[in-house]
Amino acid sequence: MLPIDIPLALMVLAGGALGAIVGSFVAALVMRWPRGESVVGGRSRCDSCGGTLRAGELVPVLSYLMQFGRCRRCGVRIDPKHPAIELAGALIGVVSVLAHPLPLALVTAGFAWWLLAVAAIDAEEQWLPDALTLPLVPLGLLAAWAGLGPPLLDRALGAVVGGLGLALLAWIYRALRGREGMGGGDPKLLAGIGAWLGVLQLPFVLLGAGLVGIVAALAMTARGQAVGAATRLPLGSLMAVAAWPLWILVAGNSSAAIHLYML
Numbered sequence: 001m002l003p004i005d006i007p008l009a010l011m012v013l014a015g016g017a018l019g020a021i022v023g024s025f026v027a028a029l030v031m032r033w034p035r036g037e038s039v040v041g042g043r044s045r046c047d048s049c050g051g052t053l054r055a056g057e058l059v060p061v062l063s064y065l066m067q068f069g070r071c072r073r074c075g076v077r078i079d080p081k082h083p084a085i086e087l088a089g090a091l092i093g094v095v096s097v098l099a100h101p102l103p104l105a106l107v108t109a110g111f112a113w114w115l116l117a118v119a120a121i122d123a124e125e126q127w128l129p130d131a132l133t134l135p136l137v138p139l140g141l142l143a144a145w146a147g148l149g150p151p152l153l154d155r156a157l158g159a160v161v162g163g164l165g166l167a168l169l170a171w172i173y174r175a176l177r178g179r180e181g182m183g184g185g186d187p188k189l190l191a192g193i194g195a196w197l198g199v200l201q202l203p204f205v206l207l208g209a210g211l212v213g214i215v216a217a218l219a220m221t222a223r224g225q226a227v228g229a230a231t232r233l234p235l236g237s238l239m240a241v242a243a244w245p246l247w248i249l250v251a252g253n254s255s256a257a258i259h260l261y262m263l
């Protein structure tokens with residue numbers, strides 16, 4: 001018989017369930033915010049007919065599967081981004097619990113859920129709202145002050161160097177090429193990511209963003225989409241996706257916690 005670590009199994013279940021619930025909020029935020037609709041107020045409803053969802057229709061991922069991806073009232077296809085974001089949220093919860101003990105696991109998941117919203121909204125709308133990028137700076141410094149992840153000075157420098165560095169790169173690109181190379185929100189996002197990972201990780205964030213971009217371009221090619229020099233992948237999404245695995249590594253190093261579960 002395989003030995004099963006019951007407390008860990010329960011933690012994984014709880015992490016996945018909490019992640020799916022957070023994911024459904026993130027999905028609602030990503031779908032509604034760009035259309036100027038209220039995100040926090042009001043009950044959950046169908047994007048198409050506006051019908052209020054009942055309890056049985058609110059279960060992340062499962063409701064979607066049981067209704068064959070359609071609304072129960074109007075029969076219109078539910079955007080598959082809903083269950084995809086919910087699933088990503090659940091996965092984040094599971095990985096965070098496996099990677100770190102509490103309370104670092106919760107902070108790790110919180111950072112990733114936030115990045116999920118950033119990545120999804122930038123991929124969907126080519127838009128990085130200040131309300132999503134800027135709070136990452138004080139939140140990252142607060143986590144450092146609480147002793148979670150890299151030290152405070154490293155992260156304060158990361159915010160400054162990340163923000164100013166990318167703004168400078170954008171300025172140089174504009175001067176040389178005569179057009180915008182990135183969105184105005186990208187330097188603010190890298191400031192936020194720097195406040196979590198620290199200044200030394202910034203080159204790896206950009207390198208990782210490049211790698212994620214290559215993988216995304218290959219996936220688009222495999223799906224028959226044309227990819228060329230004019231294809232624009234949202235830099236914000238790429239940096240957000242690259243930042244999280246790096247956080248898991250650096251946060252684990254400073255708390256020496258990974259092997260607690262890996263042993």
Ligand SMILES: [Zn+2]
Pocket residue numbers: 046047048049050051071072073074075076
């Ligand atoms: Zn409907």
